[in-house]
Amino acid sequence: MTTRYPRDRFDDVADGPRVGAHRGAQRRGRGWIAFAWAALATGVIVAIGVGALALLNGTYSFDSAGSPSASASASASASAKPSASASSPASQAPAAATPADQGATTLVVLNGTSTTGLAAKGSAALTAAGWKVTSTGDAGTTGTTATIVYYQQAAQATLAQGIAKSLGTTAVQQSAAFPNADISVVLGADYAG
Structure with a gap:
């Protein structure tokens, strides 16, 4: 079906210069x-x-799934002592690390109770034991009963055990709950300082 438009001056073909230009229908889309x-x-x-x-x-x-992250490899390369090898017996637990093994690992001490100044006490105790505390603060909750040392990477387990030993506890746990530090200490009501 064609549309008829009324005749106008542009429909007349002349031998002279072009008078106008034809515009076709605009394409849709x-x-x-x-x-x-x-x-x-x-x-x-x-x-x-x-x-x-x-x-x-x-x-x-x-990083690929099997390789350690940059922080774990930095702390492992900064370590002066070699880590426990895979050939050691499974019944023998690896020895806890010392403050000299800390390297570039970040350590945060958090107060998990309503006791004022508990994080500062814990930080002072760790500093006196030779650990480098990056920062202190309050944990998200105030009802923590037991002191726990959390670590991010499996390679940091011995460091976490050494820090826990310095605080007089043995509770260590791998967790990604504290992403801003490699090792996070949450002091509970059991910490006497």
């Missing part, structure tokens, strides 16, 4: 193509920005 390209470009720019921010904040790591 061209707006969606431009919108799709704009959406794709926006998505790519947002993804690059999020990735860059995550790399700058250190929340992404490009």
Whole structure:
């Protein structure tokens, strides 16, 4: 079906210069193509920005699943003593690390009780024992009954045991609950200082 338009001066063909130009009907759907390209470009720019921010904040790591993270390898390379080998008997527990083995490992002491100044007491005790405490503060809860030393990576277990020994406790646990430090001490009501 063709549409008839009223005759006008542009319909007359003359041998002289062109008088006007014919415009065809606009194709449908061209707006969606431009919108799709704009959406794709926006998505790519947002993804690059999020990735860059995550790399700058250190929340992404490009290590393979079996290799240690950068903090674990830094603390392992800074360690003067070799770690327990796989050939040691399973019944023999590895010895607790000493403050000299700490290297670049970050250590945070948190007060898990309502007792004021408990984190400062724990930090002073660890500093006196030779450990380098990165910071102190309050834990998210105040009802903690037992003192627990949390560590991020399996390679930090001996350091956590050494820190726990310095505090007079044996409770150590691997956990990702405290992502801002390699080792986090949560002092409970059982800590006398």
